[in-house]
Each structure stands twice: as structure tokens, then as C-alpha cells.
Amino acid sequence: MNHLHYKLSGAMFIIVLLLGAAFYLIDRYSIRLYHEELSQRLNASLAMYVVNAGPLIRDGEVDRGALEELSNRAMVINPTAEIYLLTPNGEILGHALPPDDVIADRVDVSSIRKLIDGSAPLPVKGVDPRNPGSRKVFSAFPVTDPIRPDDIAGYLYVVLGGSQYEAIAEEVSGSDRQRMITAGILLLVLAAFGAGALLFSYLTRRLRQLTGEVSGFTAGRFDTGSPVAAADEPRDEIDQLRNACHYMATTIQQQLATLQEDDRLRRELVTNISHDLRTPLASMQGYIETLIIKDDALDAGTRAQYLETARKHATHLARLIQDLFELAMLDSRRVTPQFEQFSLPELIHDVVQEFELQARESDVALEVDPPDAVVSVFADISLIQRVLENLVGNALKYTPAGGKVSISVQRSAAAVGVSVADTGPGIPQEALPHIFDRFYKADPKGVHGKGSMGLGLAIARRILELHSGEISVVSEERQGTRFHFDLPLQARAA
Numbered sequence: 001m002n003h004l005h006y007k008l009s010g011a012m013f014i015i016v017l018l019l020g021a022a023f024y025l026i027d028r029y030s031i032r033l034y035h036e037e038l039s040q041r042l043n044a045s046l047a048m049y050v051v052n053a054g055p056l057i058r059d060g061e062v063d064r065g066a067l068e069e070l071s072n073r074a075m076v077i078n079p080t081a082e083i084y085l086l087t088p089n090g091e092i093l094g095h096a097l098p099p100d101d102v103i104a105d106r107v108d109v110s111s112i113r114k115l116i117d118g119s120a121p122l123p124v125k126g127v128d129p130r131n132p133g134s135r136k137v138f139s140a141f142p143v144t145d146p147i148r149p150d151d152i153a154g155y156l157y158v159v160l161g162g163s164q165y166e167a168i169a170e171e172v173s174g175s176d177r178q179r180m181i182t183a184g185i186l187l188l189v190l191a192a193f194g195a196g197a198l199l200f201s202y203l204t205r206r207l208r209q210l211t212g213e214v215s216g217f218t219a220g221r222f223d224t225g226s227p228v229a230a231a232d233e234p235r236d237e238i239d240q241l242r243n244a245c246h247y248m249a250t251t252i253q254q255q256l257a258t259l260q261e262d263d264r265l266r267r268e269l270v271t272n273i274s275h276d277l278r279t280p281l282a283s284m285q286g287y288i289e290t291l292i293i294k295d296d297a298l299d300a301g302t303r304a305q306y307l308e309t310a311r312k313h314a315t316h317l318a319r320l321i322q323d324l325f326e327l328a329m330l331d332s333r334r335v336t337p338q339f340e341q342f343s344l345p346e347l348i349h350d351v352v353q354e355f356e357l358q359a360r361e362s363d364v365a366l367e368v369d370p371p372d373a374v375v376s377v378f379a380d381i382s383l384i385q386r387v388l389e390n391l392v393g394n395a396l397k398y399t400p401a402g403g404k405v406s407i408s409v410q411r412s413a414a415a416v417g418v419s420v421a422d423t424g425p426g427i428p429q430e431a432l433p434h435i436f437d438r439f440y441k442a443d444p445k446g447v448h449g450k451g452s453m454g455l456g457l458a459i460a461r462r463i464l465e466l467h468s469g470e471i472s473v474v475s476e477e478r479q480g481t482r483f484h485f486d487l488p489l490q491a492r493a494a
């Protein structure tokens, strides 16, 4: 059921009906005003004609015969006219109507004066002596006594639209014109209502459709792409609503996908961890068990060798766990970099010292370029040390004997670029986009893949992210690999 449609149509119907009724009443009222003004203007000089047609007052007395005769003549001109002769104060001196019909014996002269001196807008209404409760338009003219022509002896007062007018007006209201207007208004009301109902039905149909799509979505149909199609060019609020729903649906889907991906990664993590930790643990366990079981059968040299192997595995295991822990900490944002200004060449020197022995043992040259740079950077010194250790460690691990690993520093206007390059085997092109992913090893079964977890570069990238920077790599197979990142020279202005 489309309730909104009915509500809107109902409201529309009431509004249109009220408008129609108002229009009808305004028409009735204005037509009446119009007729009254018209009648007053047309008959403005009626009273003057009557007064000028002959003396009505002779020797201070009303000439009733003349008044009657002039009344009859005036009624020929305008059958609705009713003529009264008034004193200057508005008392009725005489008239030519049946005596019982006239109820009032005086009328209000102020409206007569207003009409004569033109000080009020037409129509001006005055008392109807035959019906004192109602006011009618009239014509009036001052009457003078020929003996004293300067003084106003009274007024000739002509009520227009007297009782006759009422009768005619009654008839007219049932006339064709009125019927046409009434029918016209009714027709307009119906047409407006019909158009409105159609429009509402159209608009609410789109809303209804949208509701259908959205409710499908809330019922859990997430997987089939956004159920709400976006409007290409929003024409109105409904389209905007549609687009908002589309956007919402897409966002929910993306978040759902992210959640699913996170979930997948978490499972993978557990698998990876258990696999990578099990191997060294198992070897360690094996050596120790052998030591216990064959304690007497082993000579001192073999025993020492077994113990040493077990210790190596333990160290390795500890390192793996340390890496895991470190990445987890970095990811959980519980680590906030402790920014400080420090000398980069000094840090590089420390890292080189750390790896010097390993480099000599594997016959790889370890160089710093330029060897005597003086530059200080603004970063977390221990985190940047981890990055350098991971990069140099990788470079030494993958570079064969006779190769070279170089750490270079390039200073530019705003930053210091650090590169770690080697002459190793390089990284396959298809592996490049993944090497910074956690647990990714380009060559998992190779000699180097063993005993590593693929976390070093993930940690390095995460650390540089915390420094609002990024790490990049260029690698050419059989030529070597170069990792690069930038560090800020100074604290960034907030």
C-alpha cells in the first residue's frame, strides 16, 4: 500500500478544494462590488437630472406632485431607482413610494456628502430607508430653494438597487454566467486534483522502487553488486536519495570486502606463523632429544656441535617471534614514533659496524657513499635503525660472494634520500609488487627463503608509513636491487 501517495493526494485535494471555494467566493464578492461601482457611476447624474428637471420646493414647501412625477420619470430611466427628498440633516421630507414600505424616517448624510464632494472611493453606500439594516449604492444631488439659491435646502437621494435590484440579483445568480463560473471552478478543481494525483503517483512510484531496492539490500543481498543503481544525472531529491543509497550500499560492500579480506589475512597469518615457527622448533627439539637419549654414546665434540645447532635454532626462533611482535605493535598503532633530530651518517656507521663481520665472512663489500656526509634528519632513530638493518640484512643475505652492498645518502632541498643497493640476483618483475607484503618471500624454497618469515620489508614499510614516507624499489634481474626512502630534514611545520 502506498500510503504516502494517498496522503499527498488527500492533502492536494483539500488544498485544491479550498482554493476553488475561495476563488468562488472572491468571484461572487468582486462581481457584486463591480456591479455596485458600475451602477453608481452610470447613475451618478441621475439625481442631478431630477433636481434640474424642475423645482421640488416651492415657497419652502415640498411640491409633492412634482416629486411624484419626477420619481416616475426617473424610474423609467432606472427601474431600480427609489427617490427621496431629504432635509440637509437627512430627515426624509418626501418620496413617491407606497407609504408603508418606508420604515426609516432619516438617513445618514455623511455618506451623501462623501459622494457629492468625491472624497471616498466608489462604491459609496448609504442607508436604504425601506431596509435600514442594509446599505445600498445611491445617487445624490443638493436641492436649492429658488428664493435662497445659495443655501442647500436639502438633498435628492436616489437609492440604486433597491428592492427591485435585489430581485434581479437573485435571478442573475442562477444565470448562465454563474453556472459557467461554478462549473469552470469545479472543472479546474478536478483537473488540478487529477494532475496532482498523477504526479504524486509518478513521484512515489520512484520512491517505491527505491524502497524495494533498499529493502532487498537490508535483507542481506550484499554480494551481487550495489542493488541500487546510481542515477546518472540527479534530476531531483529522489535521485539524490537514490545516489546516496547507492553510495551507502557501495561503501557497505567495500567495507564488507575489507572485512572478509582481513579475515582471510588473519587465517593466513595463523597458518604462516605456525608453519614458520614449527620448523626451527622441531629441529631444536630433535637435537635436544638426541642429546638426552644418546648422552653416553656421543663424544664431547659432537655434543657441543648439537648444542650449538640447537642454540642457533633457538636464536632464530627468538628473532622470528621478535619480528612478529614488532609488526603487530606497529600495526596496532601502539607505537608512536619518537621524533628527534639526529645525525644520519652516525646511524649508518653503527649499522655498518653491526654487519661488518657478516659481510667479511660472506666476502661482500659494504660501503657508504659519500663516506663523510654531514646531515641530520628528523625521525625516530631506533625505528630508522630497524629499517636500515632490514634492508642491509636482506642485501647481504641475497648478494653472492664478490658482490657489493652500498648505502648512499643524497641530500635535497627538503629531504634526505637514503638508498641501499646491492649487486645481487635482483627480484623477479612479477614479485616486485608483493615484496612489501607480510609473509611474502619471492623464493620461498630457495636457500635464503629458509629460516626467514618475509616480515622484514613489511616492517620497514610500516615504519616509513609512520614517518609519512614510503619505500620504493628498483630491481633488475642478475644486476641487483636498490631500495630507496626519504627522511625529512626538519620537523614539518604543523
Ligand SMILES: Nc1ncnc2c1ncn2[C@@H]1O[C@H](COP(=O)(O)OP(=O)(O)O)[C@@H](O)[C@H]1O
Pocket (backbone or CB within 6 Å): 390, 394, 395, 398, 422, 424, 425, 426, 427, 435, 436, 440, 441, 442, 443, 448, 449, 452, 453, 454, 455, 456, 457, 458, 481
Ligand atoms: N636485496 C634483495 N635482493 C633480492 N631479493 C630481495 C632483496 N630484498 C628482499 N628480497 C626479496 O623480498 C622478499 C621479502 O623480503 P623480506 O620482507 O625482508 O623477507 P625475508 O628477508 O624474511 O625473506 C624476500 O624473500 C626476497 O625474496
Ligand SMILES: [Mg+2]
Pocket (backbone or CB within 6 Å): 390, 393, 394, 452, 455, 456, 457
Ligand atoms: Mg628480510
